[in-house]
Amino acid sequence: MSLPAIDFSAFRNGTEQERRELATRITGEFKKHGATRLISHGITGEITLLYGDKFFQLPGAEKVAIANIRDANPQRGYSYVGSEATSKVNKKDQKGEFQICEDDDVDQELVDAKEHFDYTRDGDEYSTPWPSEASIPGFHDWMEGAFLQDCMRLARDVLTAIEIGLDVPVGTFTSCMESHVDELRIQHYPPLAVEELKAGKIKRCHPHTDFGFITLLFQDATGGLEVEDRANGGWLPVIPIGDPTEVGVYIGDTLVHKTNGHLRAAVHHVVAPVSLKNREDGIMPERFTIALFAKADRHADVGPMSQFITSKTPQRFPNLTALELHNKRVGQLYDARPKAHMASA
């Protein structure tokens, strides 16, 4: 079994009734796994994946010159293989369920075998260091232009569908996304010997949840991404289906907080593709993916909304701003704590 791929076109072109049915179906999938896949929404990842290939072939010195600063701040620029440890952001509780780590939980030393480049729109207060136009012509214009715009629009449409599916007023989530601080990431998983995985310290990406409202994830044809199967235990492989519009959608921590845990985040990791699963040797081919992390406005309160707080389900998460939650989570990747707030007078 794999995640279904749902045709999203009716959300744009369908009748009110069709939109509502689609919204209900998508929200139902999110309730099962925290994840679903969409097709026919008007975006393909093809050009961006090609740019990704070009970007990661840049000389090491050029990538290092635009390196991300490993701190409790939004990520910007290039992150080298091994710089990020997603194993530090979630841990299993006594019931075997993945939970968000608290500050004292950060103790695992497992690294991710991936490199990535993170950016946001031009003009953002956390600016992006871009490679020079001469070294990768057209890269900035494409990535920061049409592709980012289209992804941000799709993310807002999916969140509108979730609002309809949850029967909360339209705008409940999307009205706190007006500053467009979404982040886009291209990532590259270099070829990796299956034997190296057997030692258990390295994975392409360890089990974790993402930090924003939702993530849109485009992947190449390699495979290896899996989502936790809450119903049966184990993992559901997200096997590429060969449709260029295929995009995975994953619920992130911000939506979990806002809905007081009514929606749960998708726990996901990246392992050997299904075809190499039972092999003792061999080389996993390189893999490229694109993630749009759809974010709430930095100063928005992402604490649980009142309609999700009841005597049976008391408030489970604090009233943090989106930036406070985000920086706490990013800091865990690097063992870096967010700076203490200045006490207000």
Ligand SMILES: O=C(O)CCC(=O)C(=O)O
């Ligand atoms: O590359 C993938 O398939 C997943 C990446 C991921 O989970 C992330 O960047 O948060």
Ligand SMILES: [Fe+2]
């Ligand atoms: Fe992720």
